[in-house]
Amino acid sequence: MAHTFEPAASGRSRCRGCNQPLPKGELRFGERLPNPFGEGEVTHWFHPACAAYKRPDAILEALAAAGAGVDREALEARARASLARERLSRIDGAERSPSSQARCRECHQPIEKGGWRIRLVFYQEGAFSPGGYIHVACREAYFGTRDVADHVLHFSRALDDGERAALQLALTTS
Numbered sequence: 501m502a503h504t505f506e507p508a509a510s511g512r513s514r515c516r517g518c519n520q521p522l523p524k525g526e527l528r529f530g531e532r533l534p535n536p537f538g539e540g541e542v543t544h545w546f547h548p549a550c551a552a553y554k555r556p557d558a559i560l561e562a563l564a565a566a567g568a569g570v571d572r573e574a575l576e577a578r579a580r581a582s583l584a585r586e587r588l589s590r591i592d593g594a595e596r597s598p599s600s601q602a603r604c605r606e607c608h609q610p611i612e613k614g615g616w617r618i619r620l621v622f623y624q625e626g627a628f629s630p631g632g633y634i635h636v637a638c639r640e641a642y643f644g645t646r647d648v649a650d651h652v653l654h655f656s657r658a659l660d661d662g663e664r665a666a667l668q669l670a671l672t673t674s
Contacts, residue, residue, distance in 0.1 A: 502532065502562070502565065503529065503530060503531050503532055503558050503559070503561055503562035504529070504530040504532070504543075504562065505527060505528070505529055505530075505548065505562060505566050505569075505570050506527070506528065506530065507524075507525050507526065507527055507528070508522040508523060508524050508525060508526050508527075508528050508545075509524070510524055511523050511524040513528070513545045514545070515528075515545065515546050515547045515550050516531075516544045516545065516546050516550075516554075516627075516628065517546050517547065517550030517551060517553065517554045517555070517628075517655075518547065518550050518654075518655055518657065520547070520657065522545055522547065526547075527548060527569060527570070528545050528546065528547065528548070529545070529546045529547070529548045529551040529558075529559060529562065530543040530544070530545055530546075531543065531544045531545075531546065531551065531555055531558045533626055536625065536626065542626070544626060548570070548571070548575055549574075549575070549578060549654065550654070550655075551575075552575045552576075552578035552579040552582065553578055553579075553582055553588070553589065553591070553651055553654060553655070554582070554589050554623070554628070555589070555623075556578075556579035556580070556582040556583045556589060557579075557583070559575060559579050560576065560579050560580075560583075563575060563576055563579075578650075581650075582651075585643050585644045585645055587642060587643050587644070588643055588645075588648065588651055589623070590620045590621055590622060590631060591618060591619070591620065591643075591648060591651040591652055591655060592619040592620060592621040592628070592630075592655050593618075593619050593652060593654075593655035593656040593657075593658075594616055594617065594618045594619065594636070594652045594655075594656050594659075594667055595616075595617060595619065595656070595658075595659075596614055596615065596616060596617075596663075597611045597612065597613055597614060597615050597616075597617050597633075598613070599613050600612050600613045602617065602632070602633050603632075603633075604617075604633065604634045604635045604638050605620065605631070605632045605633065605634050605642065606634050606635070606638035606641050606642040607635065607638050607641075609635075611633055611635055615635070615636075616635075616636045616666075616667060616670045617633040617634065617635065617636070618633060618634050618635075618636060618639060618648070618652060619633055619655075620632050620633060620634065636670050636671060636674050637674040639671075648671070649668060649671045649672075652667070652671065653667070653668065
């Protein structure tokens, strides 16, 4: 079972990491896993950068055999950063809390309405499942590092420029 890099054959598939479409002809990463429903294997498709953040072991394995056209250095740097801190691969972006019902997985305090929260996901049996939230201020205690901006901003594509700037400010000041 060898993982693969190849251009997307059509525009119908979606990235497992960010749930965004993989446009036809764009380079994508395929993680090959045993088929849980029968014989053979199944391929889960990712944007290469999303795979580097969320599936670092698999992409490093594939980079060893990757051909030309793959930005090996950047992907390897992202994957190694994710491997350095095990919980970094759980980051699924950030958003403003719509209510104060959610509790932080680190400090167990409510996340105030309108405050920034980092979404978490867990990888189990070939799928990412929602795993709760943490306060932006609790990121060092939870992830073991304050430097999570690249991961958070990569998976926060729905934010407009103003929100991204506000989030970046929150990540540098708190």
